[in-house]
Amino acid sequence: MLQKKIPMFICFLMGFLLFFQFYIPTSWSQNFYSTILRWILGISSFAIVLAVASLVRHHTRKIKERKDIPYSITLLVSLVATALIGFIGGIKSGTLFDKIFNYIQIPLQSSMFAILAFYMASAAYRAFRARNIEATLLLLAAFIVMIGVIPIGDLIHPYVPSFAQWILDVPNLAAKRGIAIGVGLGIIATSIKIILGIERNWLGR
């Protein structure tokens, strides 16, 4: 019983205090808020220890079960090696740790980002079908915007980039704002439900 009641009480208390803190500009209110932020950082630091432990446990189990061994070994070796290199050699500019970051991590990240170009092509090919009027309008808008943002759009007609920009600035922005208003209300509603204890699924109720 207490296992559920204590977290709910803490949630209510902190939600209540931080809600009113927003409207109180005094120095003790600001100090309270800064203290809470520091606590969040502290808790996250502990969380990462447990999280990395779960990652190591997950992959050692996979190795024992002889499932996807090469991937798990690569991960564990990389994790330990990078950590040791950082601790021993330091992490400043020019160190081996820095070189690993610049010559392995960044190119890998950039490559994953670059894959988006190909995935956009295949997703557009597969999904942009003129099934009905709305889909056809979407298709035409996509064509105009794609042509409008490249130099060829200027050359077809000077109005093409302007029209593409109008599509982005008016109908697109109107829809975005409508969704944003709904999202804002949804955020407030969810927050109120959690603070008041109406929504308890996050406790595994």
Place this chain on the structure above:
Amino acid sequence: MKTLIYFLIFFNFKVYDAPYDAGGAIIIEWEWPEEKKGEKCDSVTIWRSTSREGEFEKIKTLVTILNSYKDIGLENGKEYFYKITLYYKDKIFESEDILSAIPKTQYFHLGRLNIMIGVFLFLTFILFFIQRAKKGISLFLRKIPGLDAVEEAVGRSTEMGRPILYIPGLSTISDVATIASLNILSQVVKKAAEYETNIIIPNRDPVVYLIAREVVKEAYTMAGRPDLFNADSVYYVTDSQFGYASAVCGIMVREKPATNFFLGMFWAESLILAETGATTGAIQIAGTDAVTQLPFFITACDYTLIGEELYAASAYLSREPVLVSTIRAQDMMKAIIWIIIFLGGILGLFGKKPFEFIFGGG
């Protein structure tokens, strides 16, 4: 040689306590001399004293086009006296008036009163509709195909003997979308427990990982199947955005889940995840409040929860009257905002802006 000119009250020099703060600050404002409008002032010197007759010390020399300055680090309750000097190429303007103000602590931010009223109005609607729900008055919810498909999706995984993959987004627990996702996770796990289907939940954030693990464990217990909980099914992957995307793509290709859930906050990796999932033939249900990622999910996924549908999901799936009633409260607030926008738009055509104060915030 520069001409020294004393400026009188048409200098429009003002000093006052800085509003809505913890105290210790005074704002000094002035207007540029009429004859010098359009010309850039070389510098502005601000003088301060603790008594009208006392010696004034130079506290700041500004080179700016702004016509205000905030003096901070003052003692609350003590009166401070100010005068200013404007230096131009050929003239010096000095305020003959000496003005004073007393810095004070404000205990309530009046500039944010409209926000508080809005929240309390919303709370009133929520409590009103909860009372109606408790009396047994049922509330209509329109169909959300993505949520109706959850049961079908879980069943598909069971039939195919393949696991469910659940991604609770890439954001931290501070993001309400992540909390909404964890609420849905509880419902999905209960269904998976019923069907005895495996579920894989890789996480990007350590705190979210810890909470997700507890949510899953409790959900299995509530479903009466604590024996099915596998601690290894919920794990932390990496904090790197594209590292996480690569790991999840690898899971999708190797484990070949029959159902993928992408619910929470996503950024550029959304299309990578959705498109890889599409190549494996999985049924995909996505939901995010990130407006920029919605087009990618709509294109690549079978069902997409758009914006607030993600926040309504928990109520929709459980059909608990109390939770459903909060959605009605959201709709009431949306109706009010719609009326204000409509009326404001019409009145705006005539140059009137009566509702501007409602949406401002300090």
Place this chain on the structure above:
Amino acid sequence: MKFLEYLAKIDRRIIYLILAIFIIIPLIKPLNLPIGSSHPVKSLFDFIEKQPEGAVIVLSMDYDASVYPECHPMSRAIARHAFLKNLRLIGLTLNPAGTGLALEVMTEIPKEYNKKYGKDYVFLGFRPDITATILGFGEDIRKIFPYDYFGNKTDTLPIFKDVKNYDQIALVVSISGSALPVSWIYLARGRYGQDIAAGVTAVMAADYYPYLRTGQFVGLLGGMKGAAEYEKLIERRELATSGIDAVSISHILIILFVIIGNIGYIVLLKRRK
């Protein structure tokens, strides 16, 4: 007929292969597709073009490697233009991960124009506190940067003999993949009336047009297209020009794939009826 139906079901690997080939070709051999000249880019070009010899431009390269293809060509083009007009250049970065990229611009480009370090250009490096740095430029640059990137005392550099703060600076150009140009507007333009221009990614450019319309930006480079247009104006085609060829080709290819897919889809629909 079967071929037309197949058009609706092309294997994605064929799509990836065709796209890859057509992206690689212009990067190796630029196609020199015609590039126009939009008003925001021309405004910035004209502003720099009309500066007298010896005027000072501050180039703030506030981006990192993730937006390199869009932002780096902008920095290079602006630096080239400044040196072509015999303007003086002060380089810095407010993004810690961008120091290497900024250094590349401030070492490679001046060499091509035989510019002298300390007299014609200076690289101040990275400073962490954005607000203090931008405001500090309004008081005394040497106080904010007592040393340059290479450890020279800024007091001793000839460029700072007559350059103290924004009063002596003609233009600040902020090249960024984030919201930093807005900080330059609020702090430098808002407080000191400094003229500002920006170079941002294509996705962010739409958010900055309001500032351009109100005159808070004197010019705006948006994405690789903006960089390519600027390269054309300074008659030096580089990364952005070959890159925009690849972007143009990929956009056209995607449109073609969608059209082809729809042809196959319509044929399939008719067959089913």
